[in-house]
Amino acid sequence: MTVSDEVAIQITKMNKWYGNFHVLRDIDLTVHRGERIVIAGPSGSGKSTMIRCINRLEEHQAGKIVVDGTELGSDLKNIDKIRSEVGMVFQHFNLFPHLTILENCTLAPIWVRKVPKKEAEATAMHFLEKVKIPEQAHKYPGQLSGGQQQRVAIARSLCMKPRIMLFDEPTSALDPEMIKEVLDTMVSLAEEGMTMLCVTHEMGFAQAVANRVIFMDAGQIVEQNEPKAFFNNPQHERTKLFLSQILGH
Amino acid sequence: MTVSDEVAIQITKMNKWYGNFHVLRDIDLTVHRGERIVIAGPSGSGKSTMIRCINRLEEHQAGKIVVDGTELGSDLKNIDKIRSEVGMVFQHFNLFPHLTILENCTLAPIWVRKVPKKEAEATAMHFLEKVKIPEQAHKYPGQLSGGQQQRVAIARSLCMKPRIMLFDEPTSALDPEMIKEVLDTMVSLAEEGMTMLCVTHEMGFAQAVANRVIFMDAGQIVEQNEPKAFFNNPQHERTKLFLSQILGH
Amino acid sequence: ATLDDVKARGNLNCGVSTGLTGFSAPDANGVWQGFDVAVCRAVAAAVLGDPMAVEFVSTTGQTRFTALASGEIDMLARNTTWTFSRDNDLKFEFVGVNYYDGQGFMIPKELGVSSAKELDGATVCIQTGTTTELNLADFFRVNNINYEPVPIETNAEAQQQYLAGACDVYTTDASGLAATRASFETPGDHVILPEIISKEPLGPLVRHGDNEWGDIARWTLNALIAAEEYGVTSANIEELSSAPTDNPEINRLLGTEGELGAMIGLEADWAKKAIMANGNYGEIFEKTIGENTPIGLSRGLNAQWTEGGLMYSPPFR
Amino acid sequence: MSDTHAQTVAFVRDTMVEEQEPPLSQSGAYKWIHENMFSTPLNVILTVVSLFVIWTVLSHLLPWAVMGIWDADSLAQCREIRDEIYGADASVACWAVISERWNQLLFGFYPPELYWRPVLAFVLFLAAIAPVLFASVPRKALWFSAAAPFVLYWLLWGGSLWGPIAVAAGFALGAVVMRFAAPALGALAAVLLAIFVPLLYWFTLSGPLAGALNAVIPLELVNVRSNDMGGFMLAMIIGVSGIALSLPLGIVLALGRQSDLFIINKCSVIFIEVIRGVPLIVWLFTASLLLNYFLPPGTNFDLMLRVIIMVTLFSSAYIAEVVRGGLAALPKGQYEAADALGLDYWKSMRLIILPQALKISIPGIVNTFIGLFKDTTLVVFIGLLDPIGLSNAIRASTDWNGIYWELFVFIGLCFFIFCFSMGRYSLFLEKKLRREHR
Amino acid sequence: MTTMTDPPGQGFRLSQLIYDTRYRSLTIQVVAMIVLMLLFSWLVSNTIHNLQTLGKDFDFGFLTQPSGYDINQRLIEYDSQSTHGRAAIVGILNTLLVAVLGCALATVLGVIAGVLRLSNNWLVSRLMAVYVEGFRNVPLLLWIVLIFALMTESTPAPRAFRGDTPDASMLFDAVAITNRGVYVPAIHFASPFFTNGALNWLVVLVVLGASIFAIQRLRHWATAKQEATGDRPTTWYLILGILILPTGLLMLLMGAFLDMPSLQGFNFGGGIHLRNSLIALWLALSLYTGAFIAEIVRGGILAVNKGQTEAAYALGIRPSTTMNLVILPQALRVIIPPLISQFLNLTKNSSLAIAVGYMDVRSTLGGITINQTGRELEGMLLLGLFYLVLSLLISGVMNVYNASVKLKER
Numbered sequence A, B: 001m002t003v004s005d006e007v008a009i010q011i012t013k014m015n016k017w018y019g020n021f022h023v024l025r026d027i028d029l030t031v032h033r034g035e036r037i038v039i040a041g042p043s044g045s046g047k048s049t050m051i052r053c054i055n056r057l058e059e060h061q062a063g064k065i066v067v068d069g070t071e072l073g074s075d076l077k078n079i080d081k082i083r084s085e086v087g088m089v090f091q092h093f094n095l096f097p098h099l100t101i102l103e104n105c106t107l108a109p110i111w112v113r114k115v116p117k118k119e120a121e122a123t124a125m126h127f128l129e130k131v132k133i134p135e136q137a138h139k140y141p142g143q144l145s146g147g148q149q150q151r152v153a154i155a156r157s158l159c160m161k162p163r164i165m166l167f168d169e170p171t172s173a174l175d176p177e178m179i180k181e182v183l184d185t186m187v188s189l190a191e192e193g194m195t196m197l198c199v200t201h202e203m204g205f206a207q208a209v210a211n212r213v214i215f216m217d218a219g220q221i222v223e224q225n226e227p228k229a230f231f232n233n234p235q236h237e238r239t240k241l242f243l244s245q246i247l248g249h
Numbered sequence C: 001a002t003l004d005d006v007k008a009r010g011n012l013n014c015g016v017s018t019g020l021t022g023f024s025a026p027d028a029n030g031v032w033q034g035f036d037v038a039v040c041r042a043v044a045a046a047v048l049g050d051p052m053a054v055e056f057v058s059t060t061g062q063t064r065f066t067a068l069a070s071g072e073i074d075m076l077a078r079n080t081t082w083t084f085s086r087d088n089d090l091k092f093e094f095v096g097v098n099y100y101d102g103q104g105f106m107i108p109k110e111l112g113v114s115s116a117k118e119l120d121g122a123t124v125c126i127q128t129g130t131t132t133e134l135n136l137a138d139f140f141r142v143n144n145i146n147y148e149p150v151p152i153e154t155n156a157e158a159q160q161q162y163l164a165g166a167c168d169v170y171t172t173d174a175s176g177l178a179a180t181r182a183s184f185e186t187p188g189d190h191v192i193l194p195e196i197i198s199k200e201p202l203g204p205l206v207r208h209g210d211n212e213w214g215d216i217a218r219w220t221l222n223a224l225i226a227a228e229e230y231g232v233t234s235a236n237i238e239e240l241s242s243a244p245t246d247n248p249e250i251n252r253l254l255g256t257e258g259e260l261g262a263m264i265g266l267e268a269d270w271a272k273k274a275i276m277a278n279g280n281y282g283e284i285f286e287k288t289i290g291e292n293t294p295i296g297l298s299r300g301l302n303a304q305w306t307e308g309g310l311m312y313s314p315p316f317r
Numbered sequence D: 001m002s003d004t005h006a007q008t009v010a011f012v013r014d015t016m017v018e019e020q021e022p023p024l025s026q027s028g029a030y031k032w033i034h035e036n037m038f039s040t041p042l043n044v045i046l047t048v049v050s051l052f053v054i055w056t057v058l059s060h061l062l063p064w065a066v067m068g069i070w071d072a073d074s075l076a077q078c079r080e081i082r083d084e085i086y087g088a089d090a091s092v093a094c095w096a097v098i099s100e101r102w103n104q105l106l107f108g109f110y111p112p113e114l115y116w117r118p119v120l121a122f123v124l125f126l127a128a129i130a131p132v133l134f135a136s137v138p139r140k141a142l143w144f145s146a147a148a149p150f151v152l153y154w155l156l157w158g159g160s161l162w163g164p165i166a167v168a169a170g171f172a173l174g175a176v177v178m179r180f181a182a183p184a185l186g187a188l189a190a191v192l193l194a195i196f197v198p199l200l201y202w203f204t205l206s207g208p209l210a211g212a213l214n215a216v217i218p219l220e221l222v223n224v225r226s227n228d229m230g231g232f233m234l235a236m237i238i239g240v241s242g243i244a245l246s247l248p249l250g251i252v253l254a255l256g257r258q259s260d261l262f263i264i265n266k267c268s269v270i271f272i273e274v275i276r277g278v279p280l281i282v283w284l285f286t287a288s289l290l291l292n293y294f295l296p297p298g299t300n301f302d303l304m305l306r307v308i309i310m311v312t313l314f315s316s317a318y319i320a321e322v323v324r325g326g327l328a329a330l331p332k333g334q335y336e337a338a339d340a341l342g343l344d345y346w347k348s349m350r351l352i353i354l355p356q357a358l359k360i361s362i363p364g365i366v367n368t369f370i371g372l373f374k375d376t377t378l379v380v381f382i383g384l385l386d387p388i389g390l391s392n393a394i395r396a397s398t399d400w401n402g403i404y405w406e407l408f409v410f411i412g413l414c415f416f417i418f419c420f421s422m423g424r425y426s427l428f429l430e431k432k433l434r435r436e437h438r
Numbered sequence E: 001m002t003t004m005t006d007p008p009g010q011g012f013r014l015s016q017l018i019y020d021t022r023y024r025s026l027t028i029q030v031v032a033m034i035v036l037m038l039l040f041s042w043l044v045s046n047t048i049h050n051l052q053t054l055g056k057d058f059d060f061g062f063l064t065q066p067s068g069y070d071i072n073q074r075l076i077e078y079d080s081q082s083t084h085g086r087a088a089i090v091g092i093l094n095t096l097l098v099a100v101l102g103c104a105l106a107t108v109l110g111v112i113a114g115v116l117r118l119s120n121n122w123l124v125s126r127l128m129a130v131y132v133e134g135f136r137n138v139p140l141l142l143w144i145v146l147i148f149a150l151m152t153e154s155t156p157a158p159r160a161f162r163g164d165t166p167d168a169s170m171l172f173d174a175v176a177i178t179n180r181g182v183y184v185p186a187i188h189f190a191s192p193f194f195t196n197g198a199l200n201w202l203v204v205l206v207v208l209g210a211s212i213f214a215i216q217r218l219r220h221w222a223t224a225k226q227e228a229t230g231d232r233p234t235t236w237y238l239i240l241g242i243l244i245l246p247t248g249l250l251m252l253l254m255g256a257f258l259d260m261p262s263l264q265g266f267n268f269g270g271g272i273h274l275r276n277s278l279i280a281l282w283l284a285l286s287l288y289t290g291a292f293i294a295e296i297v298r299g300g301i302l303a304v305n306k307g308q309t310e311a312a313y314a315l316g317i318r319p320s321t322t323m324n325l326v327i328l329p330q331a332l333r334v335i336i337p338p339l340i341s342q343f344l345n346l347t348k349n350s351s352l353a354i355a356v357g358y359m360d361v362r363s364t365l366g367g368i369t370i371n372q373t374g375r376e377l378e379g380m381l382l383l384g385l386f387y388l389v390l391s392l393l394i395s396g397v398m399n400v401y402n403a404s405v406k407l408k409e410r
């Protein structure tokens, strides 16, 4: 688990509004290759919005986002390039219900990366094995449990061989027994050195694998630090309040 | 808490199939008046099915069920008689959302027992007080919390002055804070000597009030014993496995 | 029986056309007027004593027979042609003929057509559910010329389509053509071709199976015709019926002699009331469609037999 | 874990960033117009095309409609006025036909001096459905709703008030029988009896009873014949009675279709499918051509009544499907809870299931009603004078021969206003139900 | 294992018919059956009795009698000497023709309007809302009548095309729009293979079918290639070529030429005559049903979770590919069942042909035939049966489809 000096994501003075509502304010963030960052913060603080800006699911209105050396703007080519290099896992999995697990995993490689079908399937099976559900490959998403579906969603992203992975509360829609299996998968990914940005409230996970924890409130980054320091010695008032709430629970 | 010799429910060699699937196999069970029985077992073992057979929400195909001296068969009069003597509380409360709490409670007494409305309301208020929510009598179920709803469901059953109460996982759809209030209500019922059959995984409750714990698996009664012996010294392999799982959890 | 129904109901349900000037159309006050309407009023007068006790049901070519068969109307007086199959297959009973007619064609003058034989390729508006559509098919087939039929429900609709030029020719009974043309802004721009391609004896009809009722309708119509023949008019009828005259036929007709009324289950002066409703056949004709009306039909075939026409009532005896 | 960057990344914000206004290009009318109309080349094309379409339609329609002439006795006079004001080439509407025939379009040939009756009936009708449609109206008002059909009938058709009262008494009789027979005989027998006794009463007693009562206290209104009713009033009568009458039948059919009893289930299914498989217009023709064949010889009633019967059967099939949806939407637990309390089938249906299922079904019923209301125009083909039928009659008169658009536009507009607002109401209900049920 | 026995010592008692669940349902059903039979036989006996009084019988013989009337639009040979049965078939074909044309156009209109209603162009989406609400809330009959009136009143009569300086002229010298309908050029063959025109068309159709088959093969090949190499070859120009060239060549070979409509006598001759009645009915049905379909399409697209699009975008899939591979397949499952019931409605609504004098089956069999023969019972029965069979067929197809696309769930 080494962090290189190479910059994977560079966000400078990024601002975003929904109508007149100022959701993201002066976000500055540098993520190095191999870093694993956990983003925490109260609901509505703009966590999802921020990571969705990184692969342009939302448009930012001011400032600059550079991913892997490519600046995100309205240039469609850049967007396509970045999207195929940044994987994303959603809270509600968003698997394609009309396709089998295998087809879910091969769809993007075949149509975006133009990988031959055979090869795409081989890759897919490899990642499905990694998330420990190769035997479900020919079932449909509706036939799997929530935890299994989330693992498929991770495998599906991995099939695009992304250099960066974004997770938006990947476990919050799951039953407690299933949370563990998904977190395990994420830990093993982290161990392989994947650059990861993860919005989560699983503080155990944060302490175990994160290089850095970012705390957001009211659309801004309020505090960031390495996990140990962050949890044991929060500086900002809001961070303290927040931590007391979620840890006391 | 005395158990009389009088038999309240007598089940002999009862069998039930869903299509070709043999859900209940050779069930034999005698419940005495005043007994409080907790039924446990893994999911799908047939617990719900068994207690639903007792008031004929499900039909059994072989064997005999005698409730309070009346045999459950295809005779409608007997079914009506037994249903009005056996109260049932469901996992999802199943209150009638279009009626107020009070109306929920007086409906059956008025229409089945032909009790005058005034009297039925007096009884209902009495039982609502017992479950500690008389002040909610004129609200609608949708306005109450889950725990309150479940207590109303219990009061509704009690209004029919049943001699036997069946509970099917009455607390499993509730948030942890609410479980206690419902269990308290049930304990106070138990203390009054009501004959109770209760499917539940609340082992604390079982130890506190049950006379007997029945463990079911794969449609059969695998083991039964008084609670202390059952928890401390399970005999059957499956019981041990099951207890290790739910207690270890 | 129909007679009892009508008496119990207190009015007569009479089927008429949806609107054909001179034959049946409501006037500005909503009161139905016309040649066919007069027959209904005469029957109502004979049966109920009140010519206004009629409920008019407007029917199209297609709905008229079912309205009659289903009992919705008691009689149909809607320029309907008496044909074999209507009489026998559709099970109706024509009670007589109140207008002898034939099918003709109307065409704008500017097209310069002078004979129906020149209509090759023309678009022809016809009313569906009529004899005209059958005659038309025969006529063109026999003469081996082509045409394009445009089926239309009502006369009003047909008139509109014809005037808009959606069809070149409009064909129906010659009387209907005259009536339609009379309501045009410039009737002079349209000609009715000389060919009459069929016989169209038009008359009122009732259902099969109730002969009593059929007789009432039949003899009411005959009474109107006979009245003209004997010179009984609305002007002199009071006088003629106040005391027996020296013409026994008139006496029997007007009920001052004999028991004819009782024989068909009506009062003795039934025919008098019928005639008083709108006058005798000739008077009705003159008032509604005669030469002094905008429609301007001459008596022609419809003159009394004594005048060389076909109107001939069997004797009242 | 690598700590190489730990020191460099630690960051605590000391001053919070204040909320700022979005950049100018991101707000206000400029952004709205840009985003909503000109964001891409395709969008620009669409905008231009739409503007063109709107302009074409309005530039033809508006002057025609707005400059229309409201005061004339006939089309010819209308044209004269037009020539005077605008010149001969102008194309303007002649709304005079509406102002002249307005009453006819509303009431058909209903006697003008009695117009107050349908108007009053309409007001009463609105009052009667209010408690059904809006939960906030006191429940007691439902009694008025139950009585309304008889009052409305009496107002519209006239005759003796005792007739409808005697008929209503039959229903009351049924209810009484049900109430007293049920404990003694069981529900099934009681239901049968509660159907049979009123039937017997209607066929034997009710007529003479009404006659006798009327002789004692005459409460009569002038009779108006169905033939004289027309226009929107006719459409309302057919639509409303179709829905109101088909509701009970539809509920029975829906219950039948949900039933496990093979024969009853299949009969309901066949009835529903047959009715829905054949166009309404064919059923209307059947009503006008064939119904008399199926009834005892000599029965011969009003075409309007026959149409109402047919429309009732027709809409009952649709209502049945709507109600079935409502029944299916109820959780199984409701049925089970009712069973467990010892309620029998009829009681649980009446007290638990139907009240909830019907509430869920109201939007669907309203939509069925809209469809039915539009379909009432089909009665023109069997000779009833609905608004379209009346427009034909008006066009056939010499005064208005040659007028089209004004009538069609007016009738269409009336239908639109009515159906559109009903549609909105049903949407509102759907949303409300979704909120309540979640 | 024991089997269920009756309570001992009790024989069958009559009260069991009502109180015993096993017999109770039987009792109810038998009672219902008896009531139904009684009702049914009452209706039948009434009918028999009524027919007798009227002196009519129940006989389908009229179907083989000559009809005596002409039908303007006929897809098969028919003249006034043909039988009533054949007239009915002509009517059925006309009904099917307008239904098929209507379904096709309604789908196109509906899809366009539905998609445009979701457009982020405010003006366009409002315009489409106006279209949808306008058509949905006004009776179809009124639309049919309006459109028919629009066509007869605002288009010139054929005679306006006549003369040296005609008031009206043909579009491109090929299409004449008149108040009797639209005349468009027809294709005829100068050196046909068969003397019978229909057979020539059959040959053309066969070749066209073969081309479509070839296109299918081509697309298979493209898919296979994509699976093997990852790249999908561009095929649209090949597809276009295969579609047009063989058929075009064949038609040239057969001496295809355009038969232009031209004024002949009273009317235009030559070409194909699309009657006003057909066009008005077709347009009205399509516009009306299209409004409903637009709502269905809109609902279907909205029913696909926004997360699906986002997931596809996040994977780097392009919007157009996302539409094809992710949104449409899911939306179609939601769209197609109600779409088919709209087709059913359209087909049933085509019976409103009566308003414009279009000769559908209701007008021939259920109109003129009944009127000329007085066989209303038989005629209405056949007519009802025809519609019923048609709807059952269509809903049968729908059920098969529903079963085949049902999402697999746990």
Ligand SMILES: Nc1ncnc2c1ncn2[C@@H]1O[C@H](COP(=O)(O)OP(=O)(O)OP(=O)(O)O)[C@@H](O)[C@H]1O
Residues within 6 Å of the ligand: A018, A021, A023, A041, A042, A043, A044, A045, A046, A047, A048, A049, A050
């Ligand atoms: N499409 C939108 N339009 C307007 N406001 C939005 C939109 N999406 C989100 N918001 C608002 O933006 C703010 C930030 O939302 P965001 O989803 O990023 O929060 P979050 O930190 O992810 O919260 P949570 O933990 O609940 O997911 C919230 O106040 C939300 O209401």
Ligand SMILES: Nc1ncnc2c1ncn2[C@@H]1O[C@H](COP(=O)(O)OP(=O)(O)OP(=O)(O)O)[C@@H](O)[C@H]1O
Residues within 6 Å of the ligand: B018, B021, B023, B041, B042, B043, B044, B045, B046, B047, B048, B049, B050
């Ligand atoms: N209506 C039914 N048709 C077919 N199988 C059924 C039906 N209801 C239940 N089953 C099956 O019968 C078995 C026993 O079900 P039951 O609900 O009694 O289990 P349970 O012990 O109550 O489990 P749980 O703890 O999950 O409620 C299960 O395998 C279930 O799948």
Ligand SMILES: NC(=O)CC[C@H](N)C(=O)O
Residues within 6 Å of the ligand: C017, C061, C079, C080, C081, C127, C129, C130, C131, C132, C172, C173, C176, C200, C202
């Ligand atoms: N045109 C008509 O309305 C009547 C036509 C013709 N006399 C018939 O009876 O069929």
Ligand SMILES: [Mg+2]
Residues within 6 Å of the ligand: A047, A048, A049, A168, A169
């Ligand atoms: Mg979020």
Ligand SMILES: [Mg+2]
Residues within 6 Å of the ligand: B047, B048, B049, B168, B169
């Ligand atoms: Mg259970």
